[in-house]
Amino acid sequence: xxxxxxxxxxMSLDVDPDTPxxxxxxxxxxxxxxxxxxxxxxxxxxxxxxxxxxxxxxxxPVGMIDNAxxxxxxxxxxxxxxxxxxxxxxxxxxxxxxxQSGQVMSATALLRQIPKPTDEEIxxxxxxxxxxxxxxxxxxxxIHDAARTLEG
Amino acid sequence: xxxxxxxxFLATTAGFTLALVLPTPFARAQGAPPDLPATxxxxxxxxxxxxxxxxxxxxxxxxxxxxxxATLVAxxxxxxxxxxxxxxAPADDTLYKNLAFGAQGTGGSTAIANSYIQMRKAGAAxxxxxxxxxxxxxxxxxxxxxxxxxxxxxxxxxEAGFGAFAAAAAERAVPQDPPLKDPSQFVLxxxxxxxLDSAAKSDGTAEFTLxxxxxxxxxxxxxxxxxFGATVASYDDAGALKVKGVEMVRQIPEGIAVYARNTxxxxxxxxxxxxxxxxxxxxxRSSSAxxxxxxxxxxxxxxxxxxxxxxxxxxxAEVLEADYRFPYLAHAPMEPLDAVIEVKEGRAELWYGCQFxxxxxxxxxxxxxxPMDAVRINVLLAGGSFGRRAQGNGHLAAEIAxxxxxxxxxxxxxxxxxxxxxxxxxxxxxMTLHRLRAGLDSDGRIVGWENAVANQSIMAGTALEAFxxxxxxxxxxxxxxxxxxxxxxxxxxxxxxxxPVPVLWWRSVGHTHTAFAVEVFLDEVLERAGKDPxxxxxxxxxxxxxxxRGVLEKVAEIAGWQGRTRAGRAYGVAVAKSFxxxxxQIVEVENGGALPxxxxxxxxxxxGVAVNPDVIRAQMEGGIGYALSAxxxxxxTLDGEGRVQQSNFDxxxxxxxxxxxxxxxxxxxxxxxPTGVGEPGVPPLAPAVANAWRALTGQxxxxxxxxxxxx
Numbered sequence: 002x003x004x005x006x007x008x009x010x011x012m013s014l015d016v017d018p019d020t021p022x023x024x025x026x027x028x029x030x031x032x033x034x035x036x037x038x039x040x041x042x043x044x045x046x047x048x049x050x051x052x053x054x055x056x057x058x059x060x061x062p063v064g065m066i067d068n069a070x071x072x073x074x075x076x077x078x079x080x081x082x083x084x085x086x087x088x089x090x091x092x093x094x095x096x097x098x099x100x101q102s103g104q105v106m107s108a109t110a111l112l113r114q115i116p117k118p119t120d121e122e123i124x125x126x127x128x129x130x131x132x133x134x135x136x137x138x139x140x141x142x143x144i145h146d147a148a149r150t151l152e153g
Numbered sequence: 154x155x156x157x158x159x160x161x162f163l164a165t166t167a168g169f170t171l172a173l174v175l176p177t178p179f180a181r182a183q184g185a186p187p188d189l190p191a192t193x194x195x196x197x198x199x200x201x202x203x204x205x206x207x208x209x210x211x212x213x214x215x216x217x218x219x220x221x222x223a224t225l226v227a228x229x230x231x232x233x234x235x236x237x238x239x240x241x242a243p244a245d246d247t248l249y250k251n252l253a254f255g256a257q258g259t260g261g262s263t264a265i266a267n268s269y270i271q272m273r274k275a276g277a278a279x280x281x282x283x284x285x286x287x288x289x290x291x292x293x294x295x296x297x298x299x300x301x302x303x304x305x306x307x308x309x310x311x312e313a314g315f316g317a318f319a320a321a322a323a324e325r326a327v328p329q330d331p332p333l334k335d336p337s338q339f340v341l342x343x344x345x346x347x348x349l350d351s352a353a354k355s356d357g358t359a360e361f362t363l364x365x366x367x368x369x370x371x372x373x374x375x376x377x378x379x380x381f382g383a384t385v386a387s388y389d390d391a392g393a394l395k396v397k398g399v400e401m402v403r404q405i406p407e408g409i410a411v412y413a414r415n416t417x418x419x420x421x422x423x424x425x426x427x428x429x430x431x432x433x434x435x436x437x438r439s440s441s442a443x444x445x446x447x448x449x450x451x452x453x454x455x456x457x458x459x460x461x462x463x464x465x466x467x468x469x470a471e472v473l474e475a476d477y478r479f480p481y482l483a484h485a486p487m488e489p490l491d492a493v494i495e496v497k498e499g500r501a502e503l504w505y506g507c508q509f510x511x512x513x514x515x516x517x518x519x520x521x522x523x524p525m526d527a528v529r530i531n532v533l534l535a536g537g538s539f540g541r542r543a544q545g546n547g548h549l550a551a552e553i554a555x556x557x558x559x560x561x562x563x564x565x566x567x568x569x570x571x572x573x574x575x576x577x578x579x580x581x582x583x584m585t586l587h588r589l590r591a592g593l594d595s596d597g598r599i600v601g602w603e604n605a606v607a608n609q610s611i612m613a614g615t616a617l618e619a620f621x622x623x624x625x626x627x628x629x630x631x632x633x634x635x636x637x638x639x640x641x642x643x644x645x646x647x648x649x650x651x652x653p654v655p656v657l658w659w660r661s662v663g664h665t666h667t668a669f670a671v672e673v674f675l676d677e678v679l680e681r682a683g684k685d686p687x688x689x690x691x692x693x694x695x696x697x698x699x700x701x702r703g704v705l706e707k708v709a710e711i712a713g714w715q716g717r718t719r720a721g722r723a724y725g726v727a728v729a730k731s732f733x734x735x736x737x738q739i740v741e742v743e744n745g746g747a748l749p750x751x752x753x754x755x756x757x758x759x760x761g762v763a764v765n766p767d768v769i770r771a772q773m774e775g776g777i778g779y780a781l782s783a784x785x786x787x788x789x790t791l792d793g794e795g796r797v798q799q800s801n802f803d804x805x806x807x808x809x810x811x812x813x814x815x816x817x818x819x820x821x822x823x824x825x826x827p828t829g830v831g832e833p834g835v836p837p838l839a840p841a842v843a844n845a846w847r848a849l850t851g852q853x854x855x856x857x858x859x860x861x862x863x864x
Contacts (some may be wrong), residue, residue, distance in 0.1 A: 020417045028415040033364035034357020038487050039572045043802035074357035089355035093347055096775055097215030098354030099487040099536025105355055124811035133487045133537050134215045135778020137813035
């Protein structure tokens with residue numbers, strides 16, 4: 002049995018401990034906002050918060066995170082995620098949309114750490130999130146916009 | 154109106170189908186009017202809550218047809234943008250044909266172009282029906298009713314939203330030929346309406362294929378052959394069946410399918426398979442050997458365009474010559490291929506990002522031995538495609554149908570291709586060789602031009618072979634002929650080579666390589682003749698090339714063009730027309746070590762009437778990033794045993810955020826009919842970068858990707 006707190010809910014799961022967190026979230030818990038893109042931590046589409054820090058769920062066996070707290074895009078709350086999602090919609094960042102949950106998670110984690118990031122800090126924090134539609138110009142803009150919103 | 158399910162709704166309104174005849178190029182070419190669906194009700198659903206839902210006949214894979222087609226409808230309905238919604242049309246080619254293809258499908262950057270009149274007529278008809286219903290209810294002449302921002306009103310003081318008359322309007326006859334607005338009256342077309350799908354794509358609620366879970370569904374992964382054209386000789390599934398969660402293993406024509414209760418078990422089960430492959434008919438050549446064979450094949454190239462004096466090159470003062478080599482490219486959409494099927498009591502229902510419903514639906518029906526009307530395809534959002542889901546042979550539809558069939562029972566099955574399956578699975582942009590020759594006279598004037606192209610055909614051997622003419626596949630060489638330049642005597646030829654490696658259209662298709670070969674070689678020739686790249690191109694442009702000239706002049710203006718180099722940076726230019734849209738780009742390049750670092754891109758686009766300017770900008774930005782990714786890094790290569798050497802994003806490198814240049818887009822004002830923007834942002838980028846790199850380093854670029862420079 003694996004014990005996890007997912008989006009604030011405590012649960013015990015009878016799954017193979019090798020199973021990547023990604024597939025537990027999707028196949029067992031039907032939290033489908035977290036996406037599969039590569040399976041080897043190269044694209045960031047599967048990014049979730051693990052004990053508050055961004056983590057690639059596709060390479061995180063659940064057996065290694067027993068008793069951890071996981072937050073997916075469905076369970077995110079707070080001013081940063083709200084500002085990021087509002088900025089994403091206002092700038093029409095998404096094209097196909099597949100990678101954007103992961104982008105939003107990484108951007109939110111960035112703004113929690115650095116409220117007013119520079120372009121270099123954005124590059125550093127977002128470098129692990131691929132976007133095949135290359136919405137990068139707008140991702141950068143939307144992060145700056147969200148930072149301004151948070152500044153008040 | 155909203156009480157009815159959509160299927161029932163379409164059934165009850167099918168009697169309203171109009172026979173509008175629109176002048177599409179395809180219809181003219183066929184010499185017969187297209188079989189046109191034009192009932193507004195097949196495309197528009199008005200809710201009692203005033204929402205207007207447009208049923209979108211094109212796959213939304215990021216390029217914005219949900220927003221674009223809804224804009225066309227909203228404009229003629231005089232709707233307010235906030236009341237607009239979009240949802241995908243199911244596979245049904247009696248109602249939802251692409252008028253450019255004569256079949257239901259998305260591709261060739263045709264969504265806006267083929268829908269421009271059709272969707273506006275649907276909107277205008279719906280508006281007229283709402284007005285008539287209101288006129289009857291209010292007892293006033295229809296001509297006295299005005300519609301603005303989704304509100305019907307009469308000078309007598311009556312006012313209502315669309316929802317109040319939705320039910321009554323649906324009962325009215327559909328106007329045969331509703332008048333359309335003059336473009337000067339447009340409010341939403343050319344406006345700043347936001348995309349309809351941004352919010353759901355920012356909070357994880359947008360539903361894609363992989364998000365579908367049916368009762369009792371099994372997840373399936375397939376062990377595909379390790380070499381193209383190999384088949385299963387024998388296999389042992391004992392290890393796979395021991396994996397907890399694996400339910401069964403079946404051989405299907407595509408390989409060995411592992412069915413499991415969850416995704417991880419399916420993947421683990423596949424890893425535990427032991428398979429012996431028969432590679433006697435497989436491609437065993439390396440990609441470099443294949444390129445050498447292409448060079449030999451050029452001797453047999455067939456002429457596709459020829460004009461002027463055949464002896465022009467022989468009489469030239471100087472002849473320049475260059476070969477350009479292009480690798481196989483994987484599309485690598487972020488969502489790999491996937492599909493869900495549920496077979497129950499002689500019916501099959503599917504859910505996936507289906508790009509060619511008119512090919513896929515009969516493929517499923519035929520495979521399962523079902524009548525067409527027993528197959529329903531629910532078209533979902535696709536997490537990118539770039540051509541990957543536009544399969545002339547319906548191979549994904551066939552694979553999911555084979556999976557259902559081999560299960561030997563009713564049930565629901567989800568097929569997932571992993572990233573490794575995606576990159577190793579073929580359907581690549583064809584590897585291509587161009588051999589260019591140009592002759593200059595003693596004044597440096599171009600007197601002759603030859604371009605011989607060798608590659609595989611995309612259409613041959615698929616349902617689209619009918620589009621080939623006399624054995625020629627224009628998608629192999631499009632863009633090498635029909636040049637905007639006067640380059641003297643011309644001879645363009647194509648050599649078709651064959652291989653078991655399957656190939657497919659990749660965002661801008663033939664233009665991915667022809668624009669590079671033409672615009673890089675021309676740039677080298679202009680340099681040799683001592684000409685400025687922008688001025689030299691303008692001087693060569695024919696009188697018919699006005700729209701090429703327009704974008705080139707515009708891009709030079711916004712980039713502040715001053716020549717090839719300035720303050721340690723270099724600038725390169727290229728211009729290309731693809732899918733009816735004209736794009737010119739200028740790039741600013743720094744030396745990033747062994748590879749170019751592209752810092753800025755200026756882009757001028759002429760796509761006729763700009764329906765959604767911000768979507769056009771987004772497609773230029775995205776096309777530039779997609780093209781730069783391939784230009785710098787991407788290649789699928791085969792080793793000496795014909796095995797693909799790349800497997801995931803660690804060795805099939807894609808552009809990341811720190812490599813994305815700033816992009817400045819100018820959209821040329823135009824009253825020409827709109828053309829597409831999904832692909833045309835791609836072709837000029839790589840040649841512009843190569844031209845800048847040559848200016849910066851003196852190093853000509855004759856092979857992509859640039860990363861070849863590192864080896």
